[in-house]
Amino acid sequence: MRDKPMFNKLALIGIGLIGSSISHVVRREGLVGSIAVSTRSDQTLARAEVLGLGDHYTTNAADAVVDADLIIHCAPVGAGAAIAEQIAPALKPGAIVTDVGSVKASVIAQMKPHMPKGVHFIAGHPVAGTEYSGPDAGFASLFENHWVILTPEDDVDETALDTLKQFWQACGANVDVMEASHHDLVLAITSHIPQLISYNIVDTAANLESVTQSEVMKYSAGGFRDFTRLASSDPTMWRDIYLHNKDAVLETLGRFSEDLTAMQRAIRWGDGDALFKIFTRTRQIRKDIIAVGQETDSPNFGRNEPLE
Amino acid sequence: MRDKPMFNKLALIGIGLIGSSISHVVRREGLVGSIAVSTRSDQTLARAEVLGLGDHYTTNAADAVVDADLIIHCAPVGAGAAIAEQIAPALKPGAIVTDVGSVKASVIAQMKPHMPKGVHFIAGHPVAGTEYSGPDAGFASLFENHWVILTPEDDVDETALDTLKQFWQACGANVDVMEASHHDLVLAITSHIPQLISYNIVDTAANLESVTQSEVMKYSAGGFRDFTRLASSDPTMWRDIYLHNKDAVLETLGRFSEDLTAMQRAIRWGDGDALFKIFTRTRQIRKDIIAVGQETDSPNFGRNEPLE
Incomplete structure (x- = not known):
């Protein structure tokens, strides 16, 4: 546990294997002040609440991102455009928006055009997982000793990129940076x-x-x-x-x-x-x-x- | 351990993952009186001896099968014809000859024509393994809870078939019988x-x-x-x-x-x-x-x- 969290508020959009694992590890490491959990499914949200994966729960992604410093899209990659469009008006200036999808060029194309000025969008992908899915499947050591690939674009804010790298390293992962393609x-x-x-x-x-x-x-x-x-x-x-x-x-x-x-x-x-x-x-x-x-x-x- | 072994002498032709695992389990269960180990490679034979996998060691398969009641071909399936030809003159009447290969019709075609009258040839295949090979790779529980498939032909001696089934069951396996094809x-x-x-x-x-x-x-x-x-x-x-x-x-x-x-x-x-x-x-x-x-x-x- 660190003295001070890296982020005051984390918003997890999607709470499956990856989202729930992030919740476990950031809690264990004291990386965030609070966690807002958002998912479209009432049933999944209720389960996440039973498991105590967040501090706030909502089916509205826009509500989840209010005041959040770090927003992680943990839903299937096809949902990127809809999520970006929905959360864009509610994003705080200076916030970092990232994702965990296994495809990067498409996620950038889907999300980046919606991002307001002053919000840092950096696509990412933790190469780790199991065959299980859903909010029950997560565990804190999932990322340990595995690689997270970040695919920033040329206009990336280097400070935001460093912060995101440090976040994943604090989750136990190694970080690489490469082009999305x-x-x-x-x-x-x-x-x-x-x-x-x-x-x-x-x-x-x-x-x-x-x-x-x-x-x-x-x-x-x-x-x-x-x-x-x-x-x-x-x-x-x-x-x-x-x-x-x-x-x-x-x-x-x-x-x-x-x-x-x-x-x-x-x-x-x-x-x-x-x-x-x-x-x-x-x-x-x-x-x-x-x-x-x-x-x-x-x-x-x-x-x-x-x-x- | 049983009071009395099922077979006085077992000959293992080939001593890789499967052969060495058979050695370990028959010893643990007291299934055979003695084990003759045969392999063409001097180096593998020396290693088998260091590991104590047999009681007799030879590079000559014909020597290994003398007086043996059970002979198991544990070499690659392509070696069946050569092994059968080599051991045939030395086989004891009433002996059971089997194998562990992952192909059955070809092994029958390669070996059966060489078998002397009075010797029981029954092809078999334990569906178990690991990615490791060689005499060091074996362990006694390899067959436990896995299936051994026997592919006897119409002229099979039912007593010999029953004996071979019991042998594999005593090694911890389940046994199925089906046609080779x-x-x-x-x-x-x-x-x-x-x-x-x-x-x-x-x-x-x-x-x-x-x-x-x-x-x-x-x-x-x-x-x-x-x-x-x-x-x-x-x-x-x-x-x-x-x-x-x-x-x-x-x-x-x-x-x-x-x-x-x-x-x-x-x-x-x-x-x-x-x-x-x-x-x-x-x-x-x-x-x-x-x-x-x-x-x-x-x-x-x-x-x-x-x-x-």
């Missing part, structure tokens, strides 16, 4: 395509006539079960990501499909050497990810097996 | 295709010019890191699986690619409803897998985060 490409390969092929393999398995669902489940330890984790993530959030990062996703998916076709051809023609070569070079990458502290070296992710 | 189709979707697309996404990411390897690693918590687990599995084992389950893999891969193309088209045309529908139905499958005890419900597989 580059972020969207990097996340396409590190997140959006992995997620898409997880959804796809799970859906393909669900629709096979020749293999029963019971068989898919019983023998899922052969590898399939790993993919069901990502494929159980929030559908609205992910729909919005694909709709708003279309170009980078399609470009990267094209590369994935091209490589997959080459692998398919190697299998068809019995080219074991080509397969062996690929399977050998992919081995190293996990070791590197473990070395940079982004993955566990425990077998099977440290799943406690046998399962109950 | 069906096994190969089921495993294509639950294991071989998930594995293939893991290798593929990791390789695609490694070859992008526009995104650095450092970026891929730092932001891998966005989903990518999950795939690196499977993609760090043993290259020889997996090369053999694709070469020996070609038809089922190509058929299932065709379905996967067809579904992926449909998803790609939905993204290109901005069809959010189609995406939302797929992302919603895939959510349930993980819940079902957790319900049948084949997966953990801990967020992120129970990875202990923050990582050191």
Whole structure:
């Protein structure tokens, strides 16, 4: 706990996994004086109140941002324009507005035009999460040792940018700064395509006539079960990501499909050497990810097996 | 520990993750009188001896099977024919010969023609594993609560089949019996295709010019890191699986690619409803897998985060 909070008032627009995790960590670290929680859903808002995630609760985002020094859009990326339009008239001069979405160019295009003069808009993305969603899913250590990417534009106020960096560092994260278009490409390969092929393999398995669902489940330890984790993530959030990062996703998916076709051809023609070569070079990458502290070296992710 | 072992002598041909795990569990449960360990590699054999995985050690599989009641081929599936040919003259009448490979029709075709009269050949596959390989990777609880699939043919000796079932149950596994061709189709979707697309996404990411390897690693918590687990599995084992389950893999891969193309088209045309529908139905499958005890419900597989 610090002597003095970094911000007098934080407004969280959206209170799912990320919003609720921010609430937990800023409380633990004493980073803000008070938290206003806003969400369009009465039910979610009521749940957030039961969990004590804020000090004020409202379904009206404009009410939440009054007097707030830091406003974080934690709703699906497709909601950016509507939220920006709604909150703009109520924003305090000097306030910092940011977001947590997995797409940055679209969020900037949606929100920045609405921002009043004197308000600092800086798009951001904490690269952390779980397969669970909603206000119950959050926890204070979610961002710890993970990376937050900020994508300020050329006209950014450097003091505001420094303040936002310090905020995320105080939440336990490392901070990187890059261009929005580059972020969207990097996340396409590190997140959006992995997620898409997880959804796809799970859906393909669900629709096979020749293999029963019971068989898919019983023998899922052969590898399939790993993919069901990502494929159980929030559908609205992910729909919005694909709709708003279309170009980078399609470009990267094209590369994935091209490589997959080459692998398919190697299998068809019995080219074991080509397969062996690929399977050998992919081995190293996990070791590197473990070395940079982004993955566990425990077998099977440290799943406690046998399962109950 | 039981009073009396089920088998006087077990021969393990191959001593990687599965072979060493069998050694650990049969010792813990007192299932065999002695274990002969055989592998072609001097280095692996020496390591197995240091680990104390057997009672006899040899690079000659024929020597290992002399007087053995149970022989388990734990080498890559491509080695089946050579091993069968080599051990056939030394097999004891009444012995049970089985294997642990992820492909069954090919292993039967490779091994069964070599089996002498009076020897019981029953192909099998424990659906369990980790991303680690080699004699150090094994542990006694690997098979616990997971499924072993046996694929006997019509002429199987029912007593031998029952004995083999009891053996795997004594190792902690559940046992299913099905036709080899069906096994190969089921495993294509639950294991071989998930594995293939893991290798593929990791390789695609490694070859992008526009995104650095450092970026891929730092932001891998966005989903990518999950795939690196499977993609760090043993290259020889997996090369053999694709070469020996070609038809089922190509058929299932065709379905996967067809579904992926449909998803790609939905993204290109901005069809959010189609995406939302797929992302919603895939959510349930993980819940079902957790319900049948084949997966953990801990967020992120129970990875202990923050990582050191």
